[in-house]
Structures are given as structure tokens and as C-alpha cells.
Amino acid sequence: MNQAHIHLLVNHLPIAGSLFAAVLLGVGLLKRDASLSKAGLVAVLAAGLLCWPAQLSGDGAAAVVQGLSGTSPALVQAHATAAELAFWTLEATAALALFGLLLLKNASPKARLLAWATLGAALLSFGLLARAGSMGGLIRHTEIREGLDRPI
Template identity: 30%
Template sequence: MNDAHWHLVVNHFPIIGGILGLGILIVGLVLKNSTVKNTAYILFVVAAIFAFVSMATGEAAEELVEDMPNLGHQIIHEHEELAEKLALLLYGTAFFSLLSMYTDVEKHKYAKTISIVTLLLAIGSSVVGTFVGNSGGEIRHTEIRENGTNAVPSKESVTTDNHKE
């Protein structure tokens, strides 16, 4: 398996893990259940680890696909920029998740505040994650692009279009 394949294998978990963690955290906060909240916190840490792996394989995956027909450097660059933002958000969410678990166990007076910060980071991660997933999908799934201007036409399609005239 090459880096592009590894990237495709691991890149879904930071997005899906973040969204699932958000839902679990909301339930944990509503129920005031530490076990449910801790489950979400652990999921955020695992999502951040997968984000790190996804970022590590992303550059090599880019090198493998950037010169393919119907791909433009701009669409890949946009995906990369969004992915970097998501990774930072997930790293922050993971850090505050660990801090939330610690303060909850220690019954610290700021435990609830830190949990709310974790929740806000998780919301941000989920929103940015949906944009990252969509932009990643647009790289190879031209049918989901809003407009065709992001794609560079292949030599065959330019030749075929010129012969139609």
C-alpha cells in the first residue's frame, strides 16, 4: 500500500471520530455522567492521533495525485489548508479532553468550564471536519464539485472538445 492508500484509510476517522465524540460529549454533559463524558474525551484523543497520521500521509498522497488529469493544484491546496486547521483543532480538543478528564477526577472547581471549552473545540472540529471531508471528496469525485472550474481539463477532453467544432 502506498501513502495515498494509507491516507484514504486513516483520513475518515478524525472527522467521524470528532462528530461521534461531540454527540457523546453532549449526552454526557446533559446527563452529568462522567463515564459518558470520558468516553467522548478518549474518542477525541484517538481522533487527534488519527489526524496526526492523516497529516503525515497527506503530503505523500498529494505528490502521487497532483498531476493526474482533472485535478488542479488549487483544489488539493484548499483541502490541505483546511486539513491543517482541523488537525490543530483536534490537537487542542485532545489536550482539553485530557485536561477535562483530570479536572473531573480531581473535582476541580474549573472542571465544568474546561468541559465547556472542550465542547466548543469539538463543535469547531466537527464543523471544520465536514469542510475537510467535502474538499477531500472533491479531489477525486468531480461529480460533487459545485463548479467545474476547480478541475484542470485533461489533454483528451481538450482534444475531443476541439474536434467537435
């Protein structure tokens, strides 16, 4: 198993995790359910942690695919740039979630407002992560690249 295998195994976790966390947090906030909101904030933290293996295996995966025929260095670079932005956005979102949990623990009246901000950031993180994942798929899946004639 090489870095590309590891990257392919773990890169879906933060994408799905951030969506799950956003849905959980959103439902908790809309229902005004403190337990669900807290679970959503914890899920955001988990998604932030799950993003680390994907980020750390990215350079190794890029090194593996650089030598393969049909691999576009421009696509690899575009994916890496998008992935880094998504990674840091999710990490900032996880920091918001941690701060929100601390406010909840201290029964701060600002906890709910911060939870709403965390939800917005989690949705942004999901969008950026999904975009980075899609761009990563373009590297080796030529069938999904733009400009190819394909029957409908």
C-alpha cells in the same frame, strides 16, 4: 499500497471520531453523567490521535495525485490548507480534553466548565474536519464539483 491509499483509508477516522466524541460528551454533560462525560473526553483524545495518520499521509497523497490528469493544484492546496487548520483545531481540542480529564481526576469544580468548552471545540473540530474532507473529495470526484450540470 501508496500514500494516497493510506490517506483515503484513515482520513475518515478523525471526522467520524470527533462527531462521536462530541455526541458522547454532549450526552454526558446534558445528563450530568460523569462516566459518559469522561468517556467523551477520552474519545476526543482518541480522535486527536487518529488525526495524525491522516495528516502525516497528506503530503504523500498530494504527490501521488499531482501527476494525474484532471487534478487541480488549486484544489489540492485548498484541501491541504483546510486540513491543516482542522488538524490543529482538533489537536488543541484533544489538549483541552486531556486537561479536563486531569481536572476530573482531581475533582476540580472547573472540570465541568472545561468539559463544556471541550464540547464546543469538538463541534468546531468536526465542522472543520468535515469541510476539509469534502474539499479533499473535490480533488478526484469531479461529479461533486460546483458548476456541473447534473440531473436532479
